[in-house]
């Protein structure tokens with residue numbers, strides 16, 4: 001699948017930016033590359049397993065209830081905080097659930113994996129002297145744990161979390177703060193994320209080049225986006241003639 005021919009930015013456009021049909025990744029048009037972490041660079045299986053299996057299991061044991069009941073209760077709690085800063089705040093969840101969330105994450109750190117061809121892509125970005133940033137909703141403690149485990153931190157000029165910005169990426173204000181902090185020019189920026197809601201906010205903010213990363217987790221079939229240029233694997237962007 002060639003990303004250069006899959007542009008769908010013309011439809012449902014929410015900004016004044018001109019429709020983008022191609023991603024001129026290796027030319028001077030793109031100077032800044034913003035990358036989401038979980039699901040985009042890293043296999044989201046770790047997070048899914050953590051919240052949908054390990055946490056309910058531990059919660060069930062603590063309260064002497066079944067796994068099914070624990071999961072049901074937790075799903076309701078998760079839902080209430082989705083898309084907010086609480087969702088990203090593992091200290092909040094430690095308090096809310098009375099569990100040591102950072103320690104539980106450590107317990108399954110062996111499940112933290114980088115998606116295929118991510119490192120090839122990051123190396124190419126460096127070779128082409130792009131400014132490369134991680135922009136994540138993850139808590140800084142989780143970012144830290146994942147960078148230590150995967151060793152990909154060396155490819156980035158900076159990493160910012162929604163926690164530091166004070167807003168989640170779904171909020172326009174995140175992007176204003178992020179721009180102040182990182183100093184990118186939105187018309188020369190590519191942003192890749194596996195959450196369409198977030199891509200919509202970035203588009204509204206005016207980020208010019210936007211790509212949806214399908215296959216967030218290695219365990220589920222990828223689904224392409226109807227609204228955004230889609231890749232399922234970073235090797236689709238590693239062709240330097242794009």
Ligand SMILES: [Mg+2]
Nearest residue numbers: 036038039194
């Ligand atoms: Mg993500």
